[in-house]
Amino acid sequence: MKHVTPSAGLDALFRPSSVAILGASDDPTRISGRPLRYLLEGGFKGGIFPVNPNRETVQGVKAYKSLADVPAVPDVALLAVPASLTEQAVRDCIAKGIKGAVIFSAGYAESGEEGLEVQKRIADIARAGGLRLLGPNCLGIFNPQIGFFGTFTQSLDREMPGPGPLGIISQSGAYGSHIAYLARKRGIGINYWITTGNEADIDVAESLEWMAVQPDIKVIMAYVEGVRDGPRFRNALELARRNRKPVVMMKVGRSEIGAKAASSHTASLAGADAIYDAVFAQYGVHRATTTEEQIDVAYACARGVFPKSNKLGVVTLSGGAGVLISDAAERYGLDVAPMPATAQKKLKDLLPFASVENPVDTTAQALNDMNLLARNIEVILDEGGYDAVIGFFSSVPNTRTLSGPLRDAIAKGCSRFPDRLIALSMIGDPEVVAAYEASGFLVFEDSDRAVAALAALVGFSAAFDRSDDAPSIQPAASIGTEALSESAAKALLGAAGIPFLDERVAASAAQAGADADAIGYPVVLKIVSPDIEHKTEIGGVMVGVADRAGVEAGFETLMARAAEHRPDARIEGVLIAPMARKGVETIIGVSRDPVFGPVVMFGIGGVHVEVLKDVVFRLAPFGRAEAVRMIDSIRGRALLSGVRGSAPADVDALADVLVRISEFAAAHHDDIETIDLNPVVVLAVGEGVVALDALVVPRRDLN
């Protein structure tokens, strides 16, 4: 996959040196008055040019009758005008030479066909004129570093956000405002905030791409309902990953899984939301389930410290809390590994009454000697081998006498280890929390949320450190649009490296007998026809045929059945194949997502796929490491490791097949609708994988 260098197209919008406000109102409480109010309150240092034909000044700032009258060329125009005046305003912006315009007004694509037409026309005009558009139907953009607030969001009413490590991108203005408010409340500053609304031009993918290369962003929060430009979105996520910028994503619409109409078995499992899960897994994006989780993870990311391992140290004043944190650690995949024996002995010498294995329960008695507590923490960090430690201190930080001494003791214990992440589960009033944070600790009231956030950081760390082998895509001739027979499908995929059984197609009974002799008995016979997809339904399959006579008779039987049930079908002969060998039956499929293109599905066969929906998706193409992660992520993974004494399955060979099918699907990006390999039998380790059946449906030929 090629990685596009992000456009500089958003530079002017995020860092304008001057701003025009078309339709600026003198009333700072009105939608059309708020942007100017926020620019003034935010201390924007660049030029501010209100345009209002009816006033000399607006909110005390000199106003202009028209954009043409403005005595400079502003970088950005905020269009606080009704929808009916927007088209003309866009033309005026182009005439003036403005780089970017923000359209606040609604009434476009979201309101129906007519609005969509107008929106398209405006976008066309802007594109032709070299003007970038944000919106329409958006809440705008801001950058507190330079006091630029190109927004009318009500959420700035009480307080403006300060600058900081966060970049926020939201398709919903309300949600973008909501998380900006929560971020400020949590003490996380924001350097860039953008709401993309109807995305007539600038979309969430371009915004992500832009933020992924900004050196002054440490974490990106995004809210997405649906992506328009799949390839660009992937490219943006990969850029972010390579630049070690965590993306904390809220993608809504999970409950609409399955709403999408689907044309094949594989595709029917590929609800759009499952595809997003695949994309996020593939690029190391953290998908938050709740807003609180999204804020928590972003808060933890803002330190820029990502634990290299999943080993978690736990220090607690209460045994119960230690168990609670251990339970949570298991749930989130962190390892509460025991302290080395020598370190345990040191701790026991310090605090004879403590549990020292991990969790280290100092009991509340540790508060009687803060030096001992500090030393205890130091030993844990020095000898425990933990990249991250959680301390549980309940409401002690909020007590009058112990708050400061406790904070100092923890800080002293940690002072030699600035590379470690220390999260405290504690209750404190806002000023207490701020003081603890200033000492270098992450603070969470709830211990579970602390564990969840640390686990997310471990996930980012692993994703950032990946150096996967790249998949290789060979240019491939089109497969055309005609339906493929099973044997043609197998030939096609076999050439691409997918292993099938030694199968032969015979056109006569005598040839069938000779083929079976060559393959060895027993064999399976199947009718071969591009027109018959479900062969068993017409009795077109015979298994366990034991000798040449049976094969020759079977040939005639199958031909007769085909002629009887499907006289119209084109018959290419009878397939002769060896009997299947024992192994774990899996399913591999490819479908086309309208946004992201070819998607590979993998699942364990039978009820696992059909009833339990235990399947996993990845965008094609992907490399071997991703294929292994894909296999490892299904719930029934243990079935491949050998159950009840059966041999472990050849997962390496399975991963190879997944890589190859993904490369094939990517090479045929435009001409394949679906592929079903079902079943794909995974044999014992060293014996490989064999696909027993193949269905390839070219694009534009869906029945």
Added chain:
Amino acid sequence: MKHVTPSAGLDALFRPSSVAILGASDDPTRISGRPLRYLLEGGFKGGIFPVNPNRETVQGVKAYKSLADVPAVPDVALLAVPASLTEQAVRDCIAKGIKGAVIFSAGYAESGEEGLEVQKRIADIARAGGLRLLGPNCLGIFNPQIGFFGTFTQSLDREMPGPGPLGIISQSGAYGSHIAYLARKRGIGINYWITTGNEADIDVAESLEWMAVQPDIKVIMAYVEGVRDGPRFRNALELARRNRKPVVMMKVGRSEIGAKAASSHTASLAGADAIYDAVFAQYGVHRATTTEEQIDVAYACARGVFPKSNKLGVVTLSGGAGVLISDAAERYGLDVAPMPATAQKKLKDLLPFASVENPVDTTAQALNDMNLLARNIEVILDEGGYDAVIGFFSSVPNTRTLSGPLRDAIAKGCSRFPDRLIALSMIGDPEVVAAYEASGFLVFEDSDRAVAALAALVGFSAAFDRSDDAPSIQPAASIGTEALSESAAKALLGAAGIPFLDERVAASAAQAGADADAIGYPVVLKIVSPDIEHKTEIGGVMVGVADRAGVEAGFETLMARAAEHRPDARIEGVLIAPMARKGVETIIGVSRDPVFGPVVMFGIGGVHVEVLKDVVFRLAPFGRAEAVRMIDSIRGRALLSGVRGSAPADVDALADVLVRISEFAAAHHDDIETIDLNPVVVLAVGEGVVALDALVVPRRDLN
């Protein structure tokens, strides 16, 4: 199950009219000084009698040289003395005629064998003397209604909790203090708080039982690490359920699943924690995963309003939040059912720009006319048929101008519907939240937490309204301690109503042939021996035997194999059975939990049980409705509904079998260790269930 009337034994401890403090210190910051300080600060109106041989007064209160000197008989004594003086103090309490003593000091069962011995001796002394004990190694007890604070918990340092609808029971003093602190912070008052520590006498079960019948408790929060008295715990939970008192439980130790040694297949799946899940499901307890969730649910319960259905109305200012809440609703099992068409029309007339189906997205424009918003909410409540409604208002309540008007508008819309639960997802400073709560709304910052809490209330409502048919337990003769053969096991369970195949045991080849003729061919042959558990391993099973000659020959073959492989085994003959019929293979088992007694397990056969651990447990006995809930709660439930065109399975008959095995297990409470019915084939609807194999292991005869 008999329901014990709870003892009044805790009345004196929770509502003492006077209190002695043995070892009371004049220093109010010391552990031994804090209880007196808290009693004074709490305004306890009863008698307070500090006992301190060295002082005339303690913290300004007249002190006594010894308990004997106290000029009254206090109800309760707080023992703030070292462990070494505790035994004598207990004797003194008995001599004085005190009803209950609280032992704060540690160094007993939790410190090892020696401490356990001392603890037992003190408990024996107390029991013989009619003195109830709380602790040792506990943080005590409090009741803010009367200012009684028999505790030294540090968490009261800054502020005392006020009275309210909450009862808190915790085995951990630190965790009990932690949640009491959080409850106060959340504005929920506490009427009773007890920490049970080492539970030498008073345990969590008795405390629950006591709280379950207090009219001034609306919700019980509990923290449990392990229960000592299973039957009493069950009785307490059932009392709470019948009295419509929600129990919000934190049970820690989930990650130790499987640590328990187990002697049979069924038992090895019955990790102790899974048994707690079963108990909680059975008695309608809400098991919280996180502390935050525990507080959230208790907070929501404190209103005492429990929605009768799972239909959820959603009002939002933002479409994105509406999708987010819909996603969460699906996750938690709530139904965002659409508004009736007539009501949708009314809403559309009110707010033409709104989405009106449900979620009702008024958009932020609704804030321009609060009367319209109020009317909108009124229509939703009046015509939507929702018992619970969530409103999403982001940070609007925290704006200077809109906070009050918004609150009034929502209250106006809700005023005719005091029986509905209204939860608001909103951001507000503490005083803003308090004002909204005072208007009758539940307030959650995060919408997901609001949905989760409402879903918990729906769960309580359903549990409270259950009127299950009671299981019937017949007195049963002991099955002895000798191992049972398969046929004996089947006879025993067959008599208890478990359906098996028409099977016969033949002692000769000729008898085998005659039996097979009577049953009909083909048949299965199995060796019958109480000494051979795994028959297939010695080739002791033959399937699909087609005629009399085969049966007679097979008889001899099986006898020969048994003689060869297990010459020592007692052979009772050969079992003749019809071939199994097709259906869904399930597993039913019984194991003995050391705390709760017989436990019934159910799972779908094969990998579902072994790899996916898709099994569910219930304490025996239970009725039909519980059996149905049990079946419905497994992940693979869809397999019983007919997959890929197969007929739906006879779930009614399956439920009957579960009830019968639970009744059998309860009747044999003391003499059965495990039962395995594997497989139990569930046939098509109307055709019943048939168990193919049975293993019964009596107690005290484990191999």
